Amino acid sequence: MRAAVETRPAYDVRKVREDFPILSTRVHGKPLVYLDNAATSQKPRAVIDAMRSYYETLNSNIHRGVHHLSELATRAFEAARLKAARFLNAADPKEIVFVRGATEAINLVAQSFGAGWKAGDEVLVTHLEHHSNIVPWQILRDTRGIVLRVAPIDDRGEVVLEEFERLLSPRTKLVSVAHVSNALGTVNPVQRMIKLARGAGAAVLLDGAQAVPHLPVDVRALDCDFYAFSGHKLYGPTGIGVLYGKAALLEKMPPWQGGGDMILSVSFEKTVYNRIPHKFEAGTPHIEGVIGLAPALDYVTGLGLAAIAAHEHDLLVYATAALSEIQGLRIYGTARDKAGVLSFTLEGVHPHDIGTILDQEGLAIRTGHHCAQPVMERYGIAATARASFGLYNTRPEVDALVAGLRRVREVFA
Amino acid sequence: MTDLRELYQELILDHYKSPRNAGSLEDATHAAHGDNPLCGDRLALFVRMKDGRIEDLRFKGSGCAISTASASLMTEAVKGRSKADVEALFEKFHAKVTGEGAGGEDLGKLEVFSGVSEFPVRVKCATLAWHTLKAAIEGHKDTVSTE
Numbered sequence: 001m002r003a004a005v006e007t008r009p010a011y012d013v014r015k016v017r018e019d020f021p022i023l024s025t026r027v028h029g030k031p032l033v034y035l036d037n038a039a040t041s042q043k044p045r046a047v048i049d050a051m052r053s054y055y056e057t058l059n060s061n062i063h064r065g066v067h068h069l070s071e072l073a074t075r076a077f078e079a080a081r082l083k084a085a086r087f088l089n090a091a092d093p094k095e096i097v098f099v100r101g102a103t104e105a106i107n108l109v110a111q112s113f114g115a116g117w118k119a120g121d122e123v124l125v126t127h128l129e130h131h132s133n134i135v136p137w138q139i140l141r142d143t144r145g146i147v148l149r150v151a152p153i154d155d156r157g158e159v160v161l162e163e164f165e166r167l168l169s170p171r172t173k174l175v176s177v178a179h180v181s182n183a184l185g186t187v188n189p190v191q192r193m194i195k196l197a198r199g200a201g202a203a204v205l206l207d208g209a210q211a212v213p214h215l216p217v218d219v220r221a222l223d224c225d226f227y228a229f230s231g232h233k234l235y236g237p238t239g240i241g242v243l244y245g246k247a248a249l250l251e252k253m254p255p256w257q258g259g260g261d262m263i264l265s266v267s268f269e270k271t272v273y274n275r276i277p278h279k280f281e282a283g284t285p286h287i288e289g290v291i292g293l294a295p296a297l298d299y300v301t302g303l304g305l306a307a308i309a310a311h312e313h314d315l316l317v318y319a320t321a322a323l324s325e326i327q328g329l330r331i332y333g334t335a336r337d338k339a340g341v342l343s344f345t346l347e348g349v350h351p352h353d354i355g356t357i358l359d360q361e362g363l364a365i366r367t368g369h370h371c372a373q374p375v376m377e378r379y380g381i382a383a384t385a386r387a388s389f390g391l392y393n394t395r396p397e398v399d400a401l402v403a404g405l406r407r408v409r410e411v412f413a
Numbered sequence: 414m415t416d417l418r419e420l421y422q423e424l425i426l427d428h429y430k431s432p433r434n435a436g437s438l439e440d441a442t443h444a445a446h447g448d449n450p451l452c453g454d455r456l457a458l459f460v461r462m463k464d465g466r467i468e469d470l471r472f473k474g475s476g477c478a479i480s481t482a483s484a485s486l487m488t489e490a491v492k493g494r495s496k497a498d499v500e501a502l503f504e505k506f507h508a509k510v511t512g513e514g515a516g517g518e519d520l521g522k523l524e525v526f527s528g529v530s531e532f533p534v535r536v537k538c539a540t541l542a543w544h545t546l547k548a549a550i551e552g553h554k555d556t557v558s559t560e
Contacts, residue, residue, distance in 0.1 A: 349478075350477035352454075353421075356420070356532060357417060382475050411417065
């Protein structure tokens with residue numbers, strides 16, 4: 001594992017934990033140890049307060065009201081868009097489309113950017129994708145006859161770049177890859193993959209659902225065409241996410257869903273669509289979600305993503321060493337560049353049983369296929385147990401995980 | 414801790430580690446597949462019916478301790494029973510693991526699963542084999558799913 005960044009943690013994790021009310025919860029009489037951050041993260045008070053305050057002081061529909069509250073709500077909504085643009089270092093806030101989450105963002109690109117694709121056109125993904133970056137392309141394959149290509153991964157869980165390059169061709173319309181794998185923790189070498197894709201004339205979509213909470217992202221430095229992420233994995237609310245798209249592409253793309261707010265004028269003969277990003281935001285949006293996303297972005301940028309990355313990297317190194325000591329434990333995903341995800345199996349114990357026993361100790365982890373069944377199949381397993389770290393986790397929590405796993409061993413002795 | 418021991422009783426761990434009636438049945442008259450998408454568990458069940466009764470049955474698949482032990486103990490419990498018997502037993506078993514109809518009649522070795530009622534998310538694990546058996550003897554060809 002490569003050191004994510006050189007800087008040491010620049011924040012006091014004990015103080016940070018106080019910002020997250022849920023972390024003082026007890027589960028089955030034990031203090032909650034929340035290690036399921038790759039599924040969803042907990043929310044700081046600032047996010048919860050912003051959403052409550054929106055309903056208590058601001059609630060109204062946006063973009064069309066002339067009254068005071070509507071104007072304030074619209075302003076807060078668009079301020080969040082600007083914040084999201086800065087967060088990704090997008091050139092312009094109009095490149096930020098609010099969606100339900102990364103899944104919807106990918107589906108939007110598939111249905112809209114892919115609208116003109118013909119049979120034989122290709123999309124290239126990798127073997128470590130989440131189902132949400134597989135199924136939208138299969139839908140196009142089954143309805144339109146496009147071809148889905150899959151770049152293999154090696155035993156460490158790293159994409160085999162030579163194979164990735166070999167699978168690129170003039171038929172490749174889009175390369176759509178995870179920035180960070182949810183099942184294995186692999187940080188893909190997206191900079192190189194984007195260069196290779198460019199060389200073949202393909203556009204690039206990065207699924208950043210697992211990346212944005214763990215590392216700084218700069219879409220202009222990356223030069224990707226699309227970037228998708230979900231708010232709820234970034235300490236923000238569920239049901240809100242972002243699709244970044246280069247303005248030139250978004251402008252050319254046809255609308256995805258029709259309705260209010262995405263039009264300039266409507267008659268039965270002719271409808272004129274709104275400008276981007278509104279063209280892609282039909283209907284009343286998830287206003288309180290957007291309002292809640294803004295303080296989440298502030299929160300992680302306030303701590304500093306480099307500091308968060310360093311903190312989580314420390315936990316990953318510490319936990320990898322501690323778990324490796326446990327007899328019969330095997331870690332899946334040993335990429336050299338890895339985010340805070342530990343997928344593992346314990347010989348003779350099904351992951352589901354591990355999850356139940358750890359839960360009794362107050363430990364929340366994920367068990368199952370993690371919506372990445374092809375990854376499981378690659379390793380010849382049905383499921384793993386997965387501990388994933390967030391900015392508020394601590395070494396004593398890792399120790400609790402290790403103690404819990406010893407407890408699992410005892411029960412199944 | 415007491416809850417955990419209730420769930421993972423010796424008999425369950427024994428049947429998990431050494432499942433009875435594991436394998437396939439060449440002369441099966443009925444068969445079905447079961448899936449638990451929650452944990453990726455898969456189960457294949459082979460049944461030989463004769464004169465309206467289950468003469469023999471085997472199961473194959475990978476699963477957690479609860480689902481494997483449940484399949485194993487089920488195969489022991491239903492041998493020689495008629496379709497109607499199996500359905501009645503499944504109903505009682507289901508009530509037991511969901512904690513509905515408190516008490517109920519003594520189900521013998523299957524009583525070992527009564528601890529499951531304290532773990533609602535594990536009910537699907539305990540009932541996968543039973544759903545699959547029901548599908549097999551009713552002659553459904555499709556894979557049954559716990560979802």
